[in-house]
Amino acid sequence: MLLKIDTAGSRPTDGHLAELAGERVCWSEFKYRRGTELFGEGEEADYVYEIISGAVRTYKLLSDGRRQINSFHLPGDVFGIENRAIHRFSAEAVVATKVRIAKRRSLLERMQCEKAGATSVLDFVTQNLHHAENHMLLLGRKTALERVAAFLLEIDERLAHPNVMDLPMNRRDIADYLGLTLETVSRALSTLRDDEMLRFEGTTHRQLVLLDRKRLAAQDV
Amino acid sequence: MLLKIDTAGSRPTDGHLAELAGERVCWSEFKYRRGTELFGEGEEADYVYEIISGAVRTYKLLSDGRRQINSFHLPGDVFGIENRAIHRFSAEAVVATKVRIAKRRSLLERMQCEKAGATSVLDFVTQNLHHAENHMLLLGRKTALERVAAFLLEIDERLAHPNVMDLPMNRRDIADYLGLTLETVSRALSTLRDDEMLRFEGTTHRQLVLLDRKRLAAQDV
């Protein structure tokens, strides 16, 4: 929360890469070290972010420190588009992360002028809402095992079903995403391993191989 | 899910719906009996709804019947605006409910043509997202008592702090909204009553009086 933004190595570019917004939104690149804050809840929403590499968690806190992670953002994801001028949650780099940043106002203005642009911002927010609705179902009504299975399948999907899945986040992050404790997440993963639905690759237990996506999906409901 | 839409007492207006993307968005009124379905998950999203009286729950189901209610809609609320053509959840009347309905396409087209309109659809979806983010925090990280207190304050707020709060929904609905069981909700309400934060009015236990909103807010965190 109190960490400073780490702009070491920032490298403004002459961004043509705004597929989302049409032509002339100017993007620049920034790097964040592991654990540093991109923005905090309540801060002004000045920028829109696109992840180049790494991973970002967005979350809310209760006053006593309990944390709920809304979502993980992986390379290719765009986030930070807020309709209001104030961020409703905080964002931190899960690992060393490189992002492209654009001024939010200029982007939104451009997008709202054009009909196609307006649709795509709306699409974007709608996608977030869709994800949130599914996640409410998970948080409100699924068991620990179902949650962890759903998490694995979600990440697997977003990484395009790699042979070896490389988790950028630790067990506590996963737990705070799934509304569990890190021990429960660890136990669920061990159970899935014992049931031969996954296997750990290497020593770190951050790389894993999904052995049976069908049965994993059946854990979920 | 399998309930038929109840159009008893529907009052089809004389063909105004046939007006296409004309100048007026044409609303017509419908009534739904308690428990009837306005639309189901996966159905085409043809209409936008505004509640005149009554209440609506929107929810998702797991295959074994577990239910998560996303939100309750009360008089004045507009819902059913979906960016995609398919509803992502079901909607049912909690009690006898009167709504105004407009063709979704004509409405969206109108709203997207005008800059102000585009902003207001976006605002609308953003508000839903905001609510969903807060609700994920509740579902993932709050205790039963905190959830119930938060629920009471939310309804209180949306009813503009009435002296006597009239709950349209039963304990099971509340439970499925808060990710609890109906018994746990009942117990939490009894606890809050015993601690003199609320009082039941009348006999039904659906009307209640918040006696100390400050302390209720402190239950929440």
Place this chain on the structure above:
DNA sequence: CGCGGAGTTGATGATCTTCAAACATGGTGG
């Protein structure tokens, strides 16, 4: 080498769920 961060696993315990029973309410039909 020692240290800290991360993960696993075990024992215990708290919270919430499940199962069950009792009671109130409101509507319906005899």
Place this chain on the structure above:
DNA sequence: CCACCATGTTTGAAGATCATCAACTCCGCG
């Protein structure tokens, strides 16, 4: 008008799931 029944609510007792507390391992790194 009352009996009757479905629906809704509360409360109790027992049980399951998950959280908490704690110990231990493994790894990377100064």
